[in-house]
Amino acid sequence: MKREKLHKDKQTFKVKSIPEDEYNEKMLEGxxxxxxxxxxxxxxxxxxDKNIYYEKYINPKAKNSIVICHGFTENAEKYKEMIYYFYRENCSVFVLDHQGHGKSYRMVEDYSVTHVEKFTDYVEDLRMFMKIIVEPSSKKIPIILYAHSMGGAIGATYLEKYPSDFNRAIFSSPMFEIDSGNVPTWMGRIMANFKILTGHKTDYLFVHSTFNEKERFEDSCAISKVRYDYFFNKRLRNKEYQNYCASYSWFKQSVLATRKLLKPANLARIRIPVIVFQAEKDTVVKARGLYRFVKGVKHARFVFVPESKHEIFMATSEIITPYLNKIFDFIH
Incomplete structure (x- = not known):
């Protein structure tokens, strides 16, 4: 497997990100x-009665359509900066809130809980989004997937089931194998199965809690404090953005989904060019899953991002700028 490294020094970049010292002003006023x-x-x-929320940003000069597939506990609102970059570079952009997230329907009343009955429900929601919203608006231009974390597992599963819907795919810290920390995944599955069998499938996962209004930036997956604060303040003001923990059902379904998508026969079904970004300081997903994915997909590139945590798009501008340039080089 050939591993590229994201270089941030001594290069002239065509695409520039918003500097930290101008961030709030640029986001609020521009x-x-x-x-x-x-x-x-x-x-x-x-x-x-199960409504999925979506947004679309149609660029009249679009050369590509970008479909954003967000991660666990996220929503469309978190991707405003990335939407701006894609739109600025002559792309139309489409994004949905996965079920149980943001403004889409929920099966539990507690806004902190992220719950799903079957992981494939995410995939079929995305398929309908493609057919009803994305494809009719995109006409004949290429459609490209941009998927982060849990969205990566959704996107990869989608590509294995519907190989011809996308022309390219970008995976940013994709959830191809969950890092469950001090609790081994097999032990977590046993606990999840027990909870589900005893009628507690929507309960908080064993290590999770309700939305923490005093969450520390240092404990987050971002390394840009200004970017973190900008979105976290929105979360404080809107309960629809306060997903914070997984249900036992979500954990079980996600583990099963990632194991299935990494089977060699399934990976071989992905025939389009893909690029996978790995964050050096990622504690959410395991690198092993990324390696297995890239090894099993014929037209896959792998890019290592030094210094970044899990959310590369929430890193500092000196990391985001070369990250964006690598993305747009791949797209074009």
Whole structure:
């Protein structure tokens, strides 16, 4: 496996990210007003009364369509900066809130809990999004997947089941193997199975808790404090953004899904070019899963990102700028 390294020094970059010292001003006075002017949003229902929220940003000069597949406990709102970069570089952008997240329907009343009955439900929601919203709006331009963390597992499973829907795929710290910390995954599965069998499938996972309004930046997956604070303040003001923990069902379904997607026969079904970014200081997903994925997918590139935590798009500008340039080089 050939591993590229993201270099941030001594290069002239075509695409620049927003510097930290200008971040709040640029987002509040430039980025958000622009995106609000062009945003179209709404809901679609895969089944009765189960509405999935989405946003689309149509660029009249678009050469590509980007579909953002967000991660665990996230939502479309967290990706405003990335949406701006994609739009600025002549892309139309589409993003949905996965079920149980953001403004989409939930099966539990507690907004802290992230719950799903079957991991494939995420995949089928994305499939309907593609058919109802993305493809009709994209016409004949290429459609590219940008998937982070849990969204990576959703996206990879999607590519294995529907290999021809996307032209390329970008995986940023994808959840191909969960890092369960001090609790071995096999032990977590035993505990999850017991809880599910005894009627507690929507309970908080053993190491998780309710939304923490005093969460420390140091404990987050970001390394840019200004980016972290910008979105965390939105979470404090809106309960729909306060997903914080997994249910036992979510954990079981996610472990099963990642094991299945890494089977060689399934990986061989992915035939489009893909690029996978690994963050050096990632404590959420295991590198082993990324290596197995890249080894099993024929047209896969692997990029190592020094110094970054799990959320590369929430790193400092000196990391995000070369990250963006690597993404757009791959797209074009």
């Amino acid at each position: 980025v958000e007003p622009l995106l609000n002017q062009i945003k179209k949003h709404g809901y679609f229902a895969r089944t009765t």
